[in-house]
Amino acid sequence: MNGFPILSVMLLVPAVAAMLCLFVSANAARWTALAATLVNLVLGVLLWSNFDIGGAQWQFVEAPALGDFGVFRYALGIDGFALMLIMLSVFLMPICIGASWKSVTNRVPEYMALFLTVEILMIGTFAAQDLLLFYVFFEAGLIPMYLIIGIWGGANRIYASYKFFLYTLLGSLLMLIAMIYMIRTAGTSDIPTLMAYDFPVQVQTWLWLAFFASFAVKMPMWPVHTWLPDAHVQAPTAGSVILAGVLLKLGGYGFLRFSIPMFPEASGELTWLILTLSAVAVVYTSLVALVQSDMKKLIAYSSVAHMAIVTIGLFAFNQQGIEGAMIVMLSHGLVSGALFLCVGIIYDRLHTREIARYGGLAINMPRYAVFFLLFTMASIGLPGTSGFVGEFLSLAGTYRVSTWAALICTTGIILGAAYSLYLYRRIALGDLVHDDVKAMPDVSMRELAMLAPIAAVVLWMGVYPESFLAPMRKDVGLLLARIERAAPVSDSRPTAGNPAAAAAHAAEHGTGGGEAAHGESH
């Protein structure tokens, strides 16, 4: 990989393909988009296999002299976090194109071009090493998404797209102001430098809040989550997949890349805010999910609850928390993406998202029922699937900071099971009562080709998550080394044991003999 600008190439491939799409027929645009995203997937695999685990923090760094624009620099480079999120993006992209293969029929070239643009912007966001470059990629992502929802969306798409735009833009402007201040104060827009720069503590809080305004909306955190259900409901299937799969990860990535390392003191002080909002989110949005009658809305609300597990993990200030949060992000990207695909598959057949219209699909769509069950279980966090690994680590990390937050957020495993299984029951189980549902065919080869790879990765991440944890381990360590000084105080603080007193106590209970026997046994 010496000197080969692989990251730039990964930006260039979809860019060229997007241009090409605009000038060809609908069918050719589909194939072009698929080819381009597959090429990027291959490049992504190359990227991963050439990533030196435990090596330099920043790898594949590109900072061409030509790319210096004075105010900002075209500089790319990735660490383990970025690598994993780029992998997620390039993995989901071909699947999104596949999901749109038949369901999108009008303005196909434009649609494909926009999706390829989304891919450029996502990779750019994760790979940017310059603050302003990041900002451009980060915010520009809004535009294609806005158009995808607004043009190819459902009946109420205009309202949803405006809401999406307004919400996310407002936070972003505050972030831009903070960024300009930072660049002026620190004298650089280089992200790695800024990550080691110590801003005065009182300034940190303001900067932290400005970034928070943007990331909390993107995440989305309660109570600025209400754009998400509307956006999901109105977006076309592939739009939902990419929205849930990757765009929701931008907030978490932002916290990890900017808020926490750049403003460690502020992060430590404001941990209570994050924990409170997250704990509320888990219970609140899970309960809301329970009463939804629209499939997409239900999954959208469940996404908010899952994202809350990411934020608590990130602000746990320990290895389990941060690694867990990252795995939740990756897992949720796959699982909720897959769930939206599952919804899309039956929506394509019946053209309704109303849960009550379905039922008994396990009878005529057994393969579908199996995949849907697998993803439902992964969403619930069943051990052996990716969902468990992330959730478990994240909550274990949280417990070390706050038993309250851990307790409330862990109730998510009960509520999550309730709304997910209730959904599954209403869709797949029971008897077939509607004639039109009875006539629905099982998944096609195309749909199988979309679901099977995700299922494989979900299981892989569940059984052997080491593949995914290893590239990030060193980065988590570096981050922790930087923020340790600001870590919040745990509310557990166990004292040292006093076995002698306890043994005397036990002897009163007449188990002294047993105590001795036990001593021998070890």
Place this chain on the structure above:
Amino acid sequence: MSAIHIVVFLPLLASIVAGLSNRAFGITLPKIVTTAGLFVATALSWSIFIPFLTGTAQAGVAPVSTWILSGGMNIAWELRVDALTAVMLVVITSVSALVHLYSWGYMSEDADQPRFFSYLSLFTFAMLMLVTANNLVQMFFGWEGVGLASYLLIGFWFRKPSANAAAIKAFVVNRVGDLGFMLGIFGTYLVFGTISIPAILEAAPSMAGSTIGFLWFRADTMTVLCLLLFVGAMGKSAQLGLHTWLPDAMEGPTPVSALIHAATMVTAGVFMVCRLSPMFETSPTALAVVTAVGAATCLFAATIGLVQTDIKRVIAYSTCSQLGYMFFAAGVGAYGAAMFHLFTHAFFKALLFLGAGSVIHAMHHEQDMRFYGGLRRHIPLTFWAMMVGTLAITGVGIYEVGGFAGYHSKDAILEAAWAAGPRGYGAFYVGTFAALLTSFYSWRLMFLTFFGTPRWAGSEHIQHAVHHPHGHHGHDDHAHDANHDMHPAAEDAGHAPSTHDPHASDVVEGTAGYHPHESPIVMLIPLIVLAVGAVAAGYVFNHWFIGADGGETFWKGSLFFNEHLMHEMHGVPLLVKLAATIVMLIGLASAFYVYILRPGTAAGIADTFRVLHRFLLKKWYFDELYHLLCVRPAFALGRFFWKRGDEQTINRFGPDGSAALVGFSSRLAVRMQTGYLYTYAFVMLIGLTAAVTWAIAS
């Protein structure tokens, strides 16, 4: 690759093969693959177990792979084999293999057999992962895996709404327990810095007396951890408060009830407490809670078992009650006795369930005992198998000679409770009284089912069978539909008390011309094998499980073996030793009087104690209470947060509000721009006045 790898992973492999071959290869191949796999696993399990009996085997851990590696948290896939695991291995694989075989007959008319066998093997795999776990997280993997399999099998007949509801209920209620388990793991990791079970158990004694912050209070560290973990055990083992899913789980096919909801999965909680016994021993408070919960469940479930009319539900409540015995045995420190009862219970309870399945099979899917009667001559083998099971569960035996399996294990538990001193007295009295109830409801089941005159004519199922004797093509569907029709009534017995109080006058006597048939040989073989276990398991194994010297060398530290307590057990007063036998005889005699000598008595008693009877029939109103306290508020809150929170508050003052504000202010601005000169002049004048005033005033 050692024997244990094959034992654990063969069922998984078989499950995958059976699951993937669904519909493609017909139904026989998956059945052969899974059943053969299980028999191989059983043979290997016994080959692992027997060396532990002879004392030649050593505990060991077989590595498989890394799983999660995060900071100091090193979670590996590994298979631990010690005496405790070996006991569970033979229980799980033996019962599972027999249930696989039995299902060949019981499920023979079902179109979805590959799926059924695949689930059964999947369950077995998860259960084996649970008992071979060397760390808490792998145990949790197995824990949730068996939960998944249980969910799938309870809801196996997924066209039935009641089965789906029961499946969800089982999963969600178990998750409440899992919440405790997970927090317990988190806390344990926080305190000990490891999740490896041997490391925790080694470090646990040194943490005695430490305190830890939890939520708003500080408490004894080990007590907090043990109680959190115990909440998990309560969920899985259906202890009082978290028991509500178990009776409903009877919606699943009967072989499932035998395997999962009697012999294996529900005992996982007991296994967990035994596995972590050195940890529990460091907290007398936690042990007291375990004892109290166990004793309470033991009594509570037995009282409900007295009045249920569905044969499977009686056995389900009986299971719940027997699990209570195991827990209070653990609570008083007699872990060996708890495991012993787990072991013998697996045989006689699986036997009772499979026997009940055979009865149900013979009675054309009728499960209501009020429509049975006089079956002993028609299905003699089933009758004798059930008889053995009943003799075992009621603990029939002769002092200093020996008896059926339950005689040895239950008596050991009661004696241990007494021997443990003041902390066990309460449990002893409760347990003894529950033994009386056990005897009564078990014999009630036998008498109602096999004795007296046939009352089959009243059953819709039987009528159906008689009127459509050749409807075998549609048999399967129709049986399920019929089940479905019948269930709302049977399961909510009490909603319509007039038809469900066991008034003798309501009962239609007669056979309606129906001829029950004995089950096929594949169903009878498991009954016979289990019957042998139910007869002999107690007598043969008690030396190793609870013998004061045999136990120490058998368990080899795999659980906390209180040799002192085991010695004490032999010194308890004679009356204590005979108590269980005495109450067993009282229960038998009263059941005999009520159901054989004076068949109308039951209705009279129910009438006299109408309120109590109804309270028991409605299962202490737990379901109603939870519905009122949890289910309805959850949905109501959900709607409230959605409509009032999201739509009417956040959206209204958030995005919609700001959009409206923009509209409003622009309208306001438009109005200012009137275009009339005098308006502008007036505004200028006001401004000038204000400016001048400010300038002068300052």
